[in-house]
Amino acid sequence: MSRVEQSQGKTKQELDRVVFIGRTFEEYTHMFDLQLSELAGKRILDCPSGACSFTAHGRKQGLDVTASDIAYDHRLDDLEAKGQQDIEHAMETMERAKSNYVWDYYGDVPGLCEHRQQALRDCVQDMREFPDRYVAAVLPELPFDDKQFHLVLSAHFLFMYSDRLDYDFHIQTVRELLRVASEEVRIFPLTDLTGSRYAHLDRLIHELEAEGLRVTEVNVPYEFMKNGNSLLKISKI
Template identity: 80%
Template sequence: MSRDEQSAGKTKQELDRVVFIGRTFEEYNNMFDLRMEELVGKRILDCPGGACSFTAHGSRLGLDITASDITYDHKPDDLERKGLQDIRHAMETIERAKSNYVWDYYGDVEGLSRHRHQALQDCVQHMRELPERYVAAVLPELPFKDEEFDLVLSAHFLFMYSDRLDYDFHKQTIQELLRVASEEVRIFPLTDLTGSRYDHLDRLIHELEAEGLVVTENKVPYEFMRNGSSLLSIRKI
């Protein structure tokens, strides 16, 4: 069996163990404090992209965006079914714990559900139209060249699952994101699933700065999970 076949088999086995839920283009702009003028002419990677519609909407606006995710070797129809199941389960869970969230952006669970469904539908439709924009990969390895992108965005993965992904995995993944970025990596949010700041964030920042990188924590105009209103910017000099 070839390495590609082994990788494909591994990602297929993972589908039931991941949550295929995404955010909209507008949510991304707020989460990552993005402005259209800074995106024009940039090569952008969204990783892991999940069911986010950032690539779909951005591409239709003329932006050069690629998404990468462990799930992308699956057919859009299968991902759509998985996404609908995951949204339904997530909304039921959030309904029971509404006080853990800030509702200024969405209003209520119904508003949140509309955003999640819109992101999913836009994402899978774009997959059908331009499948080459959606590249399957298993972190901490990416199938891209050094500095193939200018800006790399990574949302709702690193730091959030620190209860099951150790520090070495976080460091290796960030190093890989930096490898394929020529300018900057942005990570959002900086909290785990309980809303607590990632325990090893200060250590991580110190080690990255020791490598000559410029690392800053920046407040953003978005908060849904309580305390989740900051991003980490890692810039190459």
């Protein structure tokens, strides 16, 4: 039995606290300003990865990608059902808040829904075939060795939920992502759920720079939430 399918004892209440929505491989390349040529030969971690298909499609293109998320401690059938429910709920919410977003990439809500559905389908299929690529973890701690990965990608978690996750959690999590990275961590986006720049971002940047890291804000060719078109690149080399 796979790690993904072992967690028979997890309750529905625990699963309800998980949001299982993901982005496609193509979305990731735009969000993180990635080129396939720069990823070849690198070990990559996607965390937290949710129902994203970056690991699935990356593997098909010869990349060495591992996904990690709190959700992976639940049964896969339950996760798939939860993902469908979460997409439906998100699309209903999106219809009421369309003015808060830029629709150049998706066109409209049905276009966005198709991306989310495709990511979920591809992720679930890959989890069934390659369960060891999907590792359960609860931030700010990861079950990986120091410098196990060259590149760590982290999308739509840090900074976005600053209304419920305090600064100590953010800096601890960033340091943990850095611990398992030998070269670089990229975080996207730099806004909270209102589209405002994370209030403590400058403080976080200053602390990391004081530790000898090179930290830059990079504009990317992707914007969905208004003002959410930049990433934080933290380099160790």
